[in-house]
Amino acid sequence: xxxxxxxxxxxxxxxxxxxxxxxxxxxxxxxxxxxxxxxxxxxxxxxxxxxxxxxxxxxxxxxxxxxxxxxxxxxxxxxxxxxxxxxxxxxxxxxxxxxxxxxxxxxxxxxxxxxxxxxxxxxxxxxxxxxxxxxxxxxxxxxxxxxxxxxxxxxxxxxxxxxxxxxxxxxxxxxxxxxxxxxxxxxxxxxxxxxxxxxxxxxxxxxxxxxxxxxxxxxxxxxxxxxxxxxxxxxxxxxxxxxxx
Amino acid sequence: xxxxxxxxxxxxxxxxxxxxxxxxxxxxxxxxxxxxxxxxxxxxxxxxxxxxxxxxxxxxxxxxxxxxxxxxxxxxxxxxxxxxxxxxxxxxxxxxxxxxxxxxxxxxxxxxxxxxxxxxxxxxxxxxxxxxxxxxxxxxxxxxxxxxxxxxxxxxxxxxxxxxxxxxxxxxxxxxxxxxxxxxxxxxxxxxxxxxxxxxxxxxxxxxxxxxxxxxxxxxxxxxxxxxxxxxxxxxxxxxxxxxxxxxxxxxxxxxxxxxxxxxxxxxxxxxxxxxxxxxxxxxxxxxxxxxxxxxxxxxxxxxxxxxxxxxxxxxxxxxxxxxxxxxxxxxxxxxxxxxxxxxxxxxxxxxxxxxxxxxxxxxxxxxxxxxxxxxxxxxxxxxxx
Ligand SMILES: Nc1ncnc2c1ncn2[C@@H]1O[C@H](COP(=O)(O)OP(=O)(O)OP(=O)(O)O)[C@@H](O)[C@H]1O
Ligand SMILES: [Mg+2]
Numbered sequence: 001x002x003x004x005x006x007x008x009x010x011x012x013x014x015x016x017x018x019x020x021x022x023x024x025x026x027x028x029x030x031x032x033x034x035x036x037x038x039x040x041x042x043x044x045x046x047x048x049x050x051x052x053x054x055x056x057x058x059x060x061x062x063x064x065x066x067x068x069x070x071x072x073x074x075x076x077x078x079x080x081x082x083x084x085x086x087x088x089x090x091x092x093x094x095x096x097x098x099x100x101x102x103x104x105x106x107x108x109x110x111x112x113x114x115x116x117x118x119x120x121x122x123x124x125x126x127x128x129x130x131x132x133x134x135x136x137x138x139x140x141x142x143x144x145x146x147x148x149x150x151x152x153x154x155x156x157x158x159x160x161x162x163x164x165x166x167x168x169x170x171x172x173x174x175x176x177x178x179x180x181x182x183x184x185x186x187x188x189x190x191x192x193x194x195x196x197x198x199x200x201x202x203x204x205x206x207x208x209x210x211x212x213x214x215x216x217x218x219x220x221x222x223x224x225x226x227x228x229x230x231x232x233x234x235x236x237x238x239x240x241x242x243x244x245x
Numbered sequence: 246x247x248x249x250x251x252x253x254x255x256x257x258x259x260x261x262x263x264x265x266x267x268x269x270x271x272x273x274x275x276x277x278x279x280x281x282x283x284x285x286x287x288x289x290x291x292x293x294x295x296x297x298x299x300x301x302x303x304x305x306x307x308x309x310x311x312x313x314x315x316x317x318x319x320x321x322x323x324x325x326x327x328x329x330x331x332x333x334x335x336x337x338x339x340x341x342x343x344x345x346x347x348x349x350x351x352x353x354x355x356x357x358x359x360x361x362x363x364x365x366x367x368x369x370x371x372x373x374x375x376x377x378x379x380x381x382x383x384x385x386x387x388x389x390x391x392x393x394x395x396x397x398x399x400x401x402x403x404x405x406x407x408x409x410x411x412x413x414x415x416x417x418x419x420x421x422x423x424x425x426x427x428x429x430x431x432x433x434x435x436x437x438x439x440x441x442x443x444x445x446x447x448x449x450x451x452x453x454x455x456x457x458x459x460x461x462x463x464x465x466x467x468x469x470x471x472x473x474x475x476x477x478x479x480x481x482x483x484x485x486x487x488x489x490x491x492x493x494x495x496x497x498x499x500x501x502x503x504x505x506x507x508x509x510x511x512x513x514x515x516x517x518x519x520x521x522x523x524x525x526x527x528x529x530x531x532x533x534x535x536x537x538x539x540x541x542x543x544x545x546x547x548x549x550x551x552x553x554x555x556x557x558x559x560x561x562x563x564x565x566x567x568x569x570x571x572x573x574x575x576x577x578x579x580x581x582x583x584x585x586x587x588x589x590x591x592x593x594x595x596x597x598x599x600x601x602x603x604x605x606x607x608x609x610x611x612x613x614x615x616x617x618x619x620x621x622x623x624x625x626x627x628x629x630x631x
Binding site: 017053054055071074075077079081085086087090091092093097100103104106107108109111112136152156 | 273328406407408409410412413415416417418419420422423424425426467470471472473475476
């Protein structure tokens with residue numbers, strides 16, 4: 001096997017209170033792809049991402065990051081949660097939140113310094129949020145909060161980025177800006193996995209796609225498998241998207 | 246001041262600081278109730294520890310009783326995880342059970358235990374200086390000063406060492422976990438410190454004041470700042486201030502010191518709750534009022550911009566068509582005049598250049614919702630702030 005896989009998921013079954021929401025998933029994500037995960041609400045997309053991150057323990061199967069379990073590889077992975085699992089009223093600023101992304105590489109005890117601050121400021125600049133750096137986070141709009149989380153993932157300087165609906169609640173300009181950042185990251189050899197709801201934009205944004213609905217329906221290059229057949233299988237209704245070339 | 250008075254005040258201040266630090270994180274984690282639960286459920290630990298050591302200040306007793314505190318947290322979380330009851334119910338189930346075990350233990354052994362429930366709960370700072378720490382007959386000061394001093398030192402060391410970990414796991418548990426900082430370890434570390442502090446301080450100040458000193462200063466600080474470090478500092482200082490003020494009030498009224506300190510904490514919180522510059526009730530009400538006014542002003546300016554015909558811009562029109570009462574019409578008009586946004590000639594209102602520009606910016610913001618537009622407006626307008 002020549003190809004290098006960023007993430008391999010093997011026979012993964014995940015259940016909440018013994019009710020399986022992901023059945024026997026096998027998935028091998030090649031390094032350097034920009035991949036969309038698509039599927040209806042409740043399909044288990046967020047659950048899949050959380051199991052990759054080890055936040056949820058599966059009842060069967062395993063996940064490997066570059067061939068090793070997540071615990072040993074957490075520095076390689078950055079995560080942008082669906083809607084921040086954070087306490088918005090926490091006394092902290094946008095800059096501070098972005099700095100938290102650097103904590104992983106610092107490890108226990110060591111404190112962030114000038115280098116980390118500089119990285120955080122650069123990331124804020126990249127997502128166009130520099131002028132908001134001292135704002136308390138609850139005083140940001142939903143889309144701005146989303147960008148802060150993206151910036152926080154950027155400073156983690158990881159090899160793999162897992163993003164749960166990063167375009168939720170952001171305007172069209174921001175969406176374009178974010179996708180450009182993602183494409184840049186892919187050019188730099190990073191692997192990006194993005195839960196995405198807007199089927200229209202899949203061919204334009206992504207080069208790899210996974211269809212998921214409790215079971216894995218299909219996974220592969222967008223140009224080969226993004227078709228009405230797979231969409232219908234995933235969404236259950238007769239699906240037709242007009243794929244623009 | 247006698248040396249006993251000075252000692253009492255030092256002890257009170259040390260307890261205040263030792264409580265404010267874990268208290269800040271408990272408040273931020275919305276776990277204030279847990280500290281109440283711990284303060285009660287340590288009783289069986291204290292009683293058993295007292296049987297074994299016969300000394301309320303023994304480190305073994307403190308560790309044993311603190312363990313009961315941590316067990317409380319474990320039990321609460323266990324019951325909660327079953328998904329059958331909510332957290333508050335779980336707390337309400339666990340601590341009375343543990344507490345009553347303590348009460349039964351005391352009652353059963355009343356003859357050989359010089360320990361009573363009142364002392365555990367109310368403590369008596371006034372007596373703290375009478376238990377001395379003696380080594381080879383040398384008097385090294387009150388025992389509780391050493392106990393609480395040691396606990397405070399450990400707390401400070403842990404806070405400085407693990408500040409980043411505490412912050413991230415309180416703010417975003419999931420991120421902490423994915424970055425490799427086990428939130429569980431941090432959580433139980435914090436719970437252990439809270440328990441040890443509660444046990445170490447109860448003998449001097451009583452369990453009730455421990456709870457007050459953990460929660461009130463943190464709640465006060467929370468209303469005053471948006472910065473975690475400042476929040477810790479403010480919490481520490483409001484704890485100290487309340488301890489000293491409370492002590493002197495008790496002194497002059499010849500009342501219980503612990504009760505007096507707790508009262509001062511309550512009053513201080515009330516004052517901050519009312520008068521805090523940003524989050525205080527009065528400032529919030531004031532801001533709401535002002536924002537409402539600004540919305541009226543904007544409505545008025547938009548109307549002027551929309552209508553070039555003079556009939557729509559006549560002074561009387563304001564109350565007739567926009568359907569505003571006299572007072573509101575006048576305030577809006579005054580506000581617009583004061584800001585040079587309109588001029589009035591022959592009872593006809595027109596936008597000035599400034600008013601025109603401002604209105605356009607506002608429309609720009611309303612239609613595009615663009616952040617650039619709003620950032621510019623913020624400088625001259627209150628409405629779009631935070
Ligand atoms: N904490 C939980 N406890 C119990 N069931 C859960 C929990 N979280 C999710 N589920 C269930 O698991 C299933 C998958 O949820 P998941 O959040 O992974 O869906 P999703 O594909 O991300 O959906 P969406 O598009 O709405 O974000 C759903 O049926 C959901 O109800
Ligand atoms: Mg989801």
